[in-house]
Amino acid sequence: MATQTEIRDPGTPQAAAAQDVMIHAEGVIKTFGEGAGKITALDNVTVDIRKNEFFTLLGPSGCGKTTLLRLIAGFELPDRGQILLDGQEIGHLPPYKRPVNTVFQSYALFPHMSVARNIGFGLEMQGRPKAEIKTATEEMLALVQMEHLANRQTDQLSGGQQQRVALARALAPRPKVLLLDEPLSALDLKLRKEMQIELKRLQGETGITFVFVTHDQEEALTMSDRIAVMQAGCILQVGTPKEIYNNPARRFVADFIGDINILEGELQQDGGAVLLPGGASIGALLPEGAARSGKVSIAIRPENMGLTAPDAADASLTGEVTNIVYFGAGHNVHVALDGGGEVLVRRAQTDAQVGAKVGLAVPDAVQVLVD
Amino acid sequence: MAERTPTQTPATVASPDPAAPPPRRRRRMKDLRKQPGFDTMAWFCLFCLYAPIAVLVVFSFNDNRSVVRWTEFSLRWYRAAFENDGIRHATWISLQVAFVAMVFATTFATMAALATTRVRAFKGQTLTYAVINQPLMVPEIVTAVSTLAFFVLIKQVTGLNGIGFLMLAHTVFCIPFAYMPIRARLEDMNLTLEQAAADLYGTPFQVFRTVTLPLMAPGIVAGAMLAFVVSLDDVIITLLVGGPGETTLPVYIFGQIRRGITPEINAVSTVLLGLSALLVSIFFLIGNKRK
Incomplete structure (x- = not known):
């Protein structure tokens, strides 16, 4: 699994100019344990994280996203491969020599220090003058709106407040990169939504590169400039939230993010079109390096499918409505295809009836998946 | 410091879970009672x-x-005991030995606790725990006899003598007692805190001084108390290893008893009891704090 499929936005040149790259990981391999219990946490990972971007590592638990974060922070050392930070090799430096700070999942605030001393800790360790530490701490307290709690002990704070202190503490030394290890997972839904917006604001105001780890696809889509979807120690696809959502290159990426219909088809015209089971032929979007003929899987989002009459000109597929589920913002229409299989169609309004024969309209071009 | 600002209320709703288990545990205890x-x-x-x-x-x-x-x-027996030169001398020896044993045993125990908890799991870790705690299991008389024989050998070879040998013996058997609470404290401590400190540019020494040491301090104090009490109360090893004039308070009491019990011994024992009880109480209070 050494190859990687990456869809880049058309305007960007293949290799982003070196001065735009903040973190460059090259061929990183990391294993834990020995013998039969050996686990490959990262399997030859190569990725570029750009300056001043909100970059998210997204994947299910055990996919290696936290390991990659810990390698960048220096809590683990790679078995093989390089990690460059702003052009400097840092892969084997101890954590305290890396201009990178972490917001931990458990926050890891020092319980024997006040909020203010927690925030100033990084600068204190760097041996900065007292006056500078004081100014920076006050600035950070203001940034996360915690001025009134400066002298509290950390165990007197709520979860959301601890979160803000952890952020302020990690931002105070002005690191080149801020690493966030599922920092919102301990918060309730409402607070989590607030903090998502807050994090995005902080990233914009500080101009620091954020690397965010999460297993929550909605969180990733909401906050990120770019997302890397990971599975089993590999990065499957890197792209903007729109690219990842609309043009998933891999079956796993398509499945992991949102609802999606996966249909079988056959490539035609040297990969320019795909033949659907019903006989209709539509345009094909091929991922880089995919085969240009043969049987393939294609992916269509439920909201990109339309319902028409079975004999209409734009009915690429036909089937029978089996169920209609109302969910507030719209309807999920389940359709059993005439050729076998089932698809989901999402419409704001629908006059379809259960048991009725319908035609399905699909986009002009559909995404072809690689397994 | 304790007053709550009204803005805090919506945020504190965040964690209903930690509140859940205690009622159940309380009910179970009630059932037993x-x-x-x-x-x-x-x-x-x-x-x-x-x-x-x-x-x-x-x-x-x-x-x-x-x-x-x-x-x-x-209070005449307390006065008598206080005016008894033998008792005064024995008390002074006891305090000296216990203090020296406490300082060194706690230092070594702290180092051992750090070396066995602040490292990656290594082969023979369980064996290491067993070896460190073994002195608790070895019959004290065996330790006493072997220490005596060992010291006689050293004294013959080097010609050295003095109370240092008794202090050394006490230090050794106090180490496992000091080690236990310190290790327990370190195992409770979240390793992420030290990682966070290192992440925030703390060198290994700075991390130890600003995070590890302050957080493990209650364990160290508890270990020191325990070491002090254990040294203060020891009879068997002191009886065998202690040279002439190196009579500690428990050994002095033991010697007096053979000539019959007097209320004077009762008075001294009561004072010793009070001191031990005080230190052990402090040990438990510190142990329960900041859990």
């Missing part, structure tokens, strides 16, 4: 534990030479 005969059994056990001590303490205040027949309240 409702078992028939629980109170009787508990009081009987406590009586067996403390009745002899209570008798000792009571008769230390008796204005009479007898330790079984009460006449009148008096």
Whole structure:
């Protein structure tokens, strides 16, 4: 699994100019344990994280996203491969020599220090003058709106407040990169939504590169400039939230993010079109390096499918409505295809009836998946 | 510091979970206490534990030479004990030995605790724990005899002598007692805190000084207390290893007993008991703080 499929936005040149790259990981391999219990946490990972971007590592638990974060922070050392930070090799430096700070999942605030001393800790360790530490701490307290709690002990704070202190503490030394290890997972839904917006604001105001780890696809889509979807120690696809959502290159990426219909088809015209089971032929979007003929899987989002009459000109597929589920913002229409299989169609309004024969309209071009 | 700002209320709703388990645990304890005969059994056990001590303490205040027949309240035996040169000398030796043993045993125990908890799991870790705690299992008389033989050998070869040998022996058997609470404290401590400090540019020494040491301090103090008490109370090893003039308080009491029990011994024992109880209480108070 050494190859990687990456869809880049058309305007960007293949290799982003070196001065735009903040973190460059090259061929990183990391294993834990020995013998039969050996686990490959990262399997030859190569990725570029750009300056001043909100970059998210997204994947299910055990996919290696936290390991990659810990390698960048220096809590683990790679078995093989390089990690460059702003052009400097840092892969084997101890954590305290890396201009990178972490917001931990458990926050890891020092319980024997006040909020203010927690925030100033990084600068204190760097041996900065007292006056500078004081100014920076006050600035950070203001940034996360915690001025009134400066002298509290950390165990007197709520979860959301601890979160803000952890952020302020990690931002105070002005690191080149801020690493966030599922920092919102301990918060309730409402607070989590607030903090998502807050994090995005902080990233914009500080101009620091954020690397965010999460297993929550909605969180990733909401906050990120770019997302890397990971599975089993590999990065499957890197792209903007729109690219990842609309043009998933891999079956796993398509499945992991949102609802999606996966249909079988056959490539035609040297990969320019795909033949659907019903006989209709539509345009094909091929991922880089995919085969240009043969049987393939294609992916269509439920909201990109339309319902028409079975004999209409734009009915690429036909089937029978089996169920209609109302969910507030719209309807999920389940359709059993005439050729076998089932698809989901999402419409704001629908006059379809259960048991009725319908035609399905699909986009002009559909995404072809690689397994 | 304790007042709550009104803005805090919506945020504190965040964690209902941690509040859930305690009621169940409380109910289970109540159930146990409702078992028939629980109170009787508990009081009987406590009586067996403390009745002899209570008798000792009571008769230390008796204005009479007898330790079984009460006449009148008096502090004369405390005065007698205080004016007894033998007791004063033994107390001074005891405190010296216990203090030195406490300082060194706690230092070594702290280092051992750090070396066995602040590292990646290594082969033979369990064996290491066993070896460090072994002195608790070896019969004390065996330790005493072997230490005596070993010291005689060293004394013959080097010609050295003195109270240092007794202090060394005490240091050694105090180490496992100091080690236990320190290790327990370190195992409770979240390793992420030290990682966070390192992440925030703390060198290994800075991390130790600003995070690890302050957080493990309660464990160190508890370990030191325990080491001090254990050294203060020891008889067997001191009896064998201690040279002439190196009589500690428990050994002095032991020697006096052979000439018959006097209320003076009761008084000294009561003082020793009070001191031990005080230190052990501090040990438990510190242990329960900041959990």
